[in-house]
Amino acid sequence: MFVTILILGLVLGGTYALLALGLTLQYGIARIMNLAYGELTLAAAFILVALMQGFGISPLLTVALIGPVGYVVGSLLYTVMMKPLVARSSGGKLDVDSILATFGLLFLIQGALLMVFGPNFTSISYLDKGVTIFGVTVALNRLIALGICVVVGGALVIALATTRWGLALRAVAQTPTSAPLVGLDVNKVARQGFALGTALAATAGATVAMYQTFSASGGVVFTMKALVIVIMGGVGNVGGALAAGLLLGLVETFVATAIDPGLTLAATFAIFLLVLLFRPQGLFGKA
Amino acid sequence: MKYVIYPVALALLAAVPFVASDYALGLLIGMVTYVTLASAWAMFSGPTHYVSLATVAFYGAGAYVVAMLNEVMAYPMILLITAGVGATMALVVGLSTLRLAGVYFVIFSFGLAELIRQLITWYEINIYGTLGRYIFVDITARGIYWQMLGLAAITIGLTAYINRSRLGLALRVIGDDEVVAAHSGIPLARMKLMAFVLSATILTLAGAIASPRWVYVEPAIVFNPTVSFLTVIMALFGGANRLWGPALGAIPLFLAFEYLSAHFPDVYPIFLGALFIGVVFLFPNGVLAGIEGLRRGKKEETA
Numbered sequence: 162m163f164v165t166i167l168i169l170g171l172v173l174g175g176t177y178a179l180l181a182l183g184l185t186l187q188y189g190i191a192r193i194m195n196l197a198y199g200e201l202t203l204a205a206a207f208i209l210v211a212l213m214q215g216f217g218i219s220p221l222l223t224v225a226l227i228g229p230v231g232y233v234v235g236s237l238l239y240t241v242m243m244k245p246l247v248a249r250s251s252g253g254k255l256d257v258d259s260i261l262a263t264f265g266l267l268f269l270i271q272g273a274l275l276m277v278f279g280p281n282f283t284s285i286s287y288l289d290k291g292v293t294i295f296g297v298t299v300a301l302n303r304l305i306a307l308g309i310c311v312v313v314g315g316a317l318v319i320a321l322a323t324t325r326w327g328l329a330l331r332a333v334a335q336t337p338t339s340a341p342l343v344g345l346d347v348n349k350v351a352r353q354g355f356a357l358g359t360a361l362a363a364t365a366g367a368t369v370a371m372y373q374t375f376s377a378s379g380g381v382v383f384t385m386k387a388l389v390i391v392i393m394g395g396v397g398n399v400g401g402a403l404a405a406g407l408l409l410g411l412v413e414t415f416v417a418t419a420i421d422p423g424l425t426l427a428a429t430f431a432i433f434l435l436v437l438l439f440r441p442q443g444l445f446g447k448a
Numbered sequence: 449m450k451y452v453i454y455p456v457a458l459a460l461l462a463a464v465p466f467v468a469s470d471y472a473l474g475l476l477i478g479m480v481t482y483v484t485l486a487s488a489w490a491m492f493s494g495p496t497h498y499v500s501l502a503t504v505a506f507y508g509a510g511a512y513v514v515a516m517l518n519e520v521m522a523y524p525m526i527l528l529i530t531a532g533v534g535a536t537m538a539l540v541v542g543l544s545t546l547r548l549a550g551v552y553f554v555i556f557s558f559g560l561a562e563l564i565r566q567l568i569t570w571y572e573i574n575i576y577g578t579l580g581r582y583i584f585v586d587i588t589a590r591g592i593y594w595q596m597l598g599l600a601a602i603t604i605g606l607t608a609y610i611n612r613s614r615l616g617l618a619l620r621v622i623g624d625d626e627v628v629a630a631h632s633g634i635p636l637a638r639m640k641l642m643a644f645v646l647s648a649t650i651l652t653l654a655g656a657i658a659s660p661r662w663v664y665v666e667p668a669i670v671f672n673p674t675v676s677f678l679t680v681i682m683a684l685f686g687g688a689n690r691l692w693g694p695a696l697g698a699i700p701l702f703l704a705f706e707y708l709s710a711h712f713p714d715v716y717p718i719f720l721g722a723l724f725i726g727v728v729f730l731f732p733n734g735v736l737a738g739i740e741g742l743r744r745g746k747k748e749e750t751a
Contacts, residue, residue, distance in 0.1 A: 256551050257497050265724025272718035385559045423570040430563045441548050
């Protein structure tokens with residue numbers, strides 16, 4: 162029982178961690194609270210299914226290619242939609258403006274997905290056979306999904322921590338007003354942060370599509386969970402988001418198997434409330 | 449002068465059901481409901497800029513209180529309890545989020561309706577036994593209309609009163625700059641909490657008043673997230689910082705959405721999305737302020 166929860170929880174948490182990573186980059190670096198995040202994730206999931214069913218393209222290939230596509234889309238979105246808002250306002254006003262604008266984007270993407278793919282639940286069966294680890298049977302596609310999350314998430318954490326490029330991103334995240342003093346183009350870095358976040362959203366979405374059922378109107382749940390994880394981990398804290406994502410996966414699996422599957426969202430929210438009440442700076446942040 | 453105009457206008461509006469058809473009355477109830485929701489939403493979110501996406505959490509909770517109690521209690525008593533439930537919910541949400549930066553509040557409110565929907569669904573299935581309840585209250589459509597009209601009048605009256613009171617001034621300062629507000633000695637959390645509880649209580653009451661129209665309720669029907677989103681866009685469209693802004697935004701948009709959902713249900717979300725983006729980019733302070741800005745601009749040109 163315990164081992165089952167641990168393994169299934171980690172597998173679920175891996176996807177959550179990857180999902181939250183993108184959102185924490187977007188909010189931490191570009192200062193855009195993106196409520197359309199879950200819809201971008203879903204769009205990638207639908208593309209994976211359409212490519213597989215329409216053209217027989219392997220889902221793994223799509224997962225590898227969808228990241229760069231997401232990067233370009235994110236870059237365009239930032240230039241066309243977010244940059245005018247950033248130029249117009251700052252601080253709390255930018256929060257309100259970006260929330261409302263991305264809220265509109267949420268409906269635009271959702272409407273487009275509904276028109277193209279219809280309102281039904283979609284899923285594919287891909288590598289859907291059981292693998293036994295420590296006496297627990299896990300579907301192979303879920304294990305691959307976890308592998309993708311570990312590789313992508315890990316590579317990003319290392320790149321942010323060690324490269325010059327990562328240093329620039331972290332500098333803008335920390336104090337956007339001082340970054341120009343050391344010769345950083347804040348606008349460019351913010352665009353990169355937003356685009357990178359979108360790339361992660363797309364990768365996570367394609368990964369989810371490999372093993373989970375989803376529908377065009379379910380994007381809000383992805384956004385919601387990613388948001389809760391981001392706040393648990395501390396806004397802009399990449400390592401925190403990874404840890405909090407895994408933690409949330411464990412908690413949800415525990416609640417679903419040991420108590421009642423209908424209460425998983427309530428559990429998510431209970432954690433969220435506790436974090437807000439006692440550690441609003443995030444589980445790993447400093448007061 | 450306005451002490452004559454407003455009562456007369458209210459009396460005229462109250463007399464409409466005597467000449468309107470059933471269909472028109474239904475439309476009117478919907479319209480007045482959204483005027484109430486948008487105005488109550490703007491009471492808190494307008495001056496403070498704390499965008500609440502949780503309208504339907506309170507509205508739906510109000511309807512559910514009626515559904516749960518309508519067989520055991522008299523209607524006025526239920527309304528009192530509804531107000532209490534709404535205020536308590538708002539206190540819990542407000543105490544945990546309003547002390548923090550606005551973005552935490554938005555995120556929490558974003559998921560609140562879904563949370564309450566799932567909790568009630570779980571309760572109904574596991575403890576009550578069946579999902580879905582009936583509301584049999586001896587109230588006609590006209591009765592609902594009058595109650596809702598009364599609530600709308602109270603909401604707008606209360607907003608006007610708050611705007612002139614110390615609370616209103618405090619909220620505006622908080623909305624402009626929280627640091628300045630804190631340094632001026634304004635108790636931030638208490639002021640935000642007061643306004644939020646007032647606004648949420650009205651939203652909950654509106655749900656209770658509108659509930660007899662449903663007859664049959666279950667969580668998926670009552671906690672329809674679209675209600676929250678429509679409320680926000682209506683208030684912003686008209687101008688959330690103005691007394692009559694939310695009401696003036698609610699009327700045309702209610703009719704537009706009513707038409708769209710009947711004739712073009714597929715493009716509904718796209719229209720809603722485009723409207724949000726359009727308002728943020730073109731009319732950040734609402735259409736009323738936008739029109740005024742244009743007129744002022746023209747006057748300056750000619751002067």
